[in-house]
Amino acid sequence: MGWLPLGSSEKPACPKPSADGAFEAPNRTNRAKCYEARDAFFECLDRNNILDSINTKGGVAAAQKACGKADQEFEKNCAHSWVEYFKKQRVVNYQKEQTIRRIEAEGGEIVAPQLPTRR
Numbered sequence: 001m002g003w004l005p006l007g008s009s010e011k012p013a014c015p016k017p018s019a020d021g022a023f024e025a026p027n028r029t030n031r032a033k034c035y036e037a038r039d040a041f042f043e044c045l046d047r048n049n050i051l052d053s054i055n056t057k058g059g060v061a062a063a064q065k066a067c068g069k070a071d072q073e074f075e076k077n078c079a080h081s082w083v084e085y086f087k088k089q090r091v092v093n094y095q096k097e098q099t100i101r102r103i104e105a106e107g108g109e110i111v112a113p114q115l116p117t118r119r
Helices: 028-047 057-077 080-105
Strands: none
Touching: 028 057, 028 080, 057 080
């Protein structure tokens, strides 16, 4: 059981279990706080030229040193699974952008797949 200081007006970011044991989904306000904290953390990483803050020891250490406070806010305002997802997705999106640039530089063309049409 965690302890909160007396008079604390902040709610913990962790979702509460409902009567049936499932966790409650975050509401619009909680999601907005999460996205703001994520964006602030990622802006800090961008300013410090850090891409991967989750998969490599060097990246984790650099992110903690340069953006530790923003990372704490991010983790406080978002569910753990969301934090992990967003950090991994940042790396995946970067790799995707680099692949697209490489293909275009080689003269290739990116064509979105089309769904089959009914006849």
